[in-house]
Amino acid sequence: DAGITQSPRHKVTETGTPVTLRCHQTENHRYMYWYRQDPGHGLRLIHYSYGVKDTDKGEVSDGYSVSRSKTEDFLLTLESATSSQTSVYFCAIQGNNEQYFGPGTRLTVT
């Protein structure tokens, strides 16, 4: 157990509404990541953080923003949700070279 929780675990929202997903870690790790998992694509990096207030884009960052005001929390925001953002979202923290993942959030945008 890498001490990572995600909330909510499930969410259904309507197109055009803002949505924020939360990742919380208890391990004091510097690096945190947000991925989305879709059939046929594996996991794709959305954004990552290398410290408080330090973030950078991943390969599928359009339509997403992140914030990290405390070491333990990494927030992912969809400013205006679209149906293409229906997915399962995973947060991860960095170990040595491996990453440890949270349980995921299933987001459905109707």
Add this chain to the structure above:
Amino acid sequence: DQQVKQNSPSLSVQEGRISILNCDYTNSMFDYFLWYKKYPAEGPTFLISISSIKDKNEDGRFTVFLNKSAKHLSLHIVPSQPGDSAVYFCAAGVYNQGGKLIFGQGTELSVKP
């Protein structure tokens, strides 16, 4: 542009036999590789990794082989057990680049009793 590819979406193996999962990559800059296992409704869990300076790494029933010239890695599970049934993802990264990983599409392994 899929830099990491798992060309087999699924694999079925008999219990006790060997499972071989394959992964190909295109970016020669990758210098470490990892395998993850994922059960439904759970996050991926780290299984085993290998640095590009090695060609084999073993951990219990799991062995990863790396062929750099072919840009190919494989995960061997011996003997396979029904509890190994899951989706397996390979991933690749470059040292000192923020730990960012590129994942393959995944292979669903089914181990039949």
